[in-house]
Amino acid sequence: MxxxxxxxxxxxxxxxxxxxxxxxxxxxxxxxxxxxxxxxxxxxxxxxxxxxxxxxxxxxxxxxxxxxxxxxxxxxxxxxxxxxxxxxxxxxxxxxxxxxxxxxxxxxxxxxxxxxxxxxxxxxxxxxxxxxxxxxxxxxxxxxxxxxxxxxxxxxxxxxxxxxxxxxxxxFNKPVAPVVVVPVPVREPEMEPETRTLTIKLNVEFEFDKADVLAVYGDELEAVANAMKVHEDITLELEGHTDSRGEEGYNQDLSQRRVDAVKARIHEEYGIDVSRITTTGYGESRPVADNDTDEGRARNRRVVGEMTFTEVVK
The missing domain is CATH 2.40.160.20 (Porin)
Structure with a gap:
């Protein structure tokens, strides 16, 4: 045994x-x-x-x-x-x-x-x-x-x-393979990131009959350029203007030279691609102040721009 x-x-x-x-x-x-x-x-x-x-x-x-x-x-x-x-x-x-x-x-x-x-x-x-x-x-x-x-x-x-x-x-019966239940992971809903919308406005004023960008506007131009570096999908549209003194055709050309000067400054000093900046000169056709006073005419000699973008709040 x-x-x-x-x-x-x-x-x-x-x-x-x-x-x-x-x-x-x-x-x-x-x-x-x-x-x-x-x-x-x-x-x-x-x-x-x-x-x-x-x-x-x-x-x-x-x-x-x-x-x-x-x-x-x-x-x-x-x-x-x-x-x-x-x-x-x-x-x-x-x-x-x-x-x-x-x-x-x-x-x-x-x-x-x-x-x-x-x-x-x-x-x-x-x-x-x-x-x-x-x-x-x-x-x-x-x-x-x-x-x-x-x-x-x-x-x-x-x-x-x-x-x-x-x-x-x-x-006599062949075995049936067991059914393997594979758990499907349940993904937790992702929290939407908190965002905020920011707007940067640019306003560069010029001396009479000139298209030179004054040094005093360096901080404003730098702020615009920095925002464009961080948010590479945004573009900047610039508008140039003059006061009412002078011929209309001359003022139209002057407004374009002013807006092109701002564009060149942003490109040359801060490396922003010119393809992201569009410019339009409007001459004396869109005043924002009274052209009968020195103060009003100074406000009308301008280049303006505005950018709106969204960023994640950290």
Whole structure:
């Protein structure tokens, strides 16, 4: 018996752990080694080897119901019929799984005693633990150890037997690959960044009949240029104007020279591309103050521009 237990352990370690569990109808052979209660021995053997044929149905991947019939191939003369239930523990990860087995066994045994043929019919309950592994998608190896106890039959008193069982099962249904549910990450809604809208106004005034940009306007021009460097998508539109003194045609040309001078200053001193600056001269046609006073005429001699842009508040 010790040799058989060692063989069981070696075989269970050698079986591959690569396949899946199964469900559905199955059948297969098993080889059992029985160690019999001494009160049961008739022919002088307290051991028996039994070859059985098994048919069963496995459901929910964790339960199976199985019927089997076997006959001795060595030792005591035994025929045995069984009806057993199986339950597998733990998650099915494609490797070894531990199971419990329990059920009913019916012994029909013959033997010689004092030159007489004796028959014994015994009803037994059995329970045990084992391990199984799907060595291919449809072939399963099982190995377990069981104890059996007489509940009815010939003979007096309680009888205890033990068995070691090795078997193969073939499933007719091919395994269905498990459905793997991949969780979809839920993205938290992104917070809209806080923004603000800014407007920069430019107002450069000129001396009478001149188009020179005075140094006093350097800070205003620099502020405009810095904003255009940060916000490369914005453009600047400049408008040039004059007061009402002089010929209209001359004033039109003067207003254009003034607006071009501001454009050139922004480009040359601050590196802003000229393609981002548009210019228009309006001459004396759009005054903002009274041309009858010196103060009003000074306000009308001007180049103006305005930029509006949005930036993220840090």
């Amino acid at each position: 010790k040799k058989l237990l060692i063989a069981v352990g070696g075989l269970m370690l050698a079986v591959s752990m690569s396949a899946q569990s199964q469900e559905g109808l199955y059948l297969g052979p098993s080889l059992s080694y029985y160690y019999l209660d001494s009160d049961r021995v008739v022919s002088g053997h307290d051991e028996a080897g039994v070859l059985s044929f098994n048919i069963g149905y496995r459901f929910f991947n964790d339960w199976a119901l199985e019927a089997s019939y076997g006959s001795d191939i060595a030792g005591e003369d035994i025929d045995i019929a069984q009806l057993n239930a199986y339950y597998w523990f733990g998650e099915d990860d494609g490797g070894w799984r531990t199971y419990a087995v329990g059920g009913y066994a019916y012994y029909d045994r013959e033997g010689e005693k004092n030159l007489q043929i004796e028959e014994e019919y015994t009803h037994q309950l059995q329970a045990g633990l084992g391990m199984s592994n799907m060595i291919t998608p449809q072939w399963e190896f099982r190995g377990d150890v069981r104890v059996l106890n007489k509940i009815r039959g010939e003979g007096k008193g309680s009888m205890w037997d033990a068995s070691v069982n090795l078997g193969m099962r073939y499933y």
